[in-house]
Amino acid sequence: DTAVSQTPKYLVTQMGNDKSIKCEQNLGHDTMYWYKQDSKKFLKIMFSYNNKELIINETVPNRFSPKSPDKAHLNLHINSLELGDSAVYFCASSLLAGAHTQYFGPGTRLTVL
């Protein structure tokens, strides 16, 4: 059973397009996250939702919009994709917000051409 799942695993698209990445967790956790990992493996938090409420919103272009329809799902929509958006995007979840272990999904490799 997959704890944190993401779709798609790979996404190749043209500049200017709009795309979405979906994330689901079956752990019963209250908090979910989106991270971006660049080509140097650096992981940076983008957003976090706790029970469908946004609690972390880092300095991310407003082309990126997270959506949490329920606490088991956190989707990431990206408008007007740019070359610099190419990266691996990871979804994660934790039981509660704060000092709790985060469990990561397998990642979505986004390539913008």
Next chain:
Amino acid sequence: GESVGLHLPTLSVQEGDNSIINCAYSNSASDYFIWYKQESGKGPQFIIDIRSNMDKRQGQRVTVLLNKTVKHLSLQIAATQPGDSAVYFCAATSPGTYKYIFGTGTRLKVLA
């Protein structure tokens, strides 16, 4: 700004030897630390954690040491195996921030 860094980008060890991966953090208010392992093409996987009220914590073949005085933590892997080859990250969080600051990662290579 707040940062979490690692001393070495790549660490090569012989199979069977012990590995030590180091990490420095800048925020003295950090109170919870996690080590993650990331294999190629996969997401980071939890290895072990430690809270700031502890100096040492042991798991199966892994030990984390925390030195709050110099803001340093380390991950020790005993009897390193080929399956331990991966990138290792430390991450730290502070009270009330809800977010983790991740280090830049150390690639561990296990030599046969």
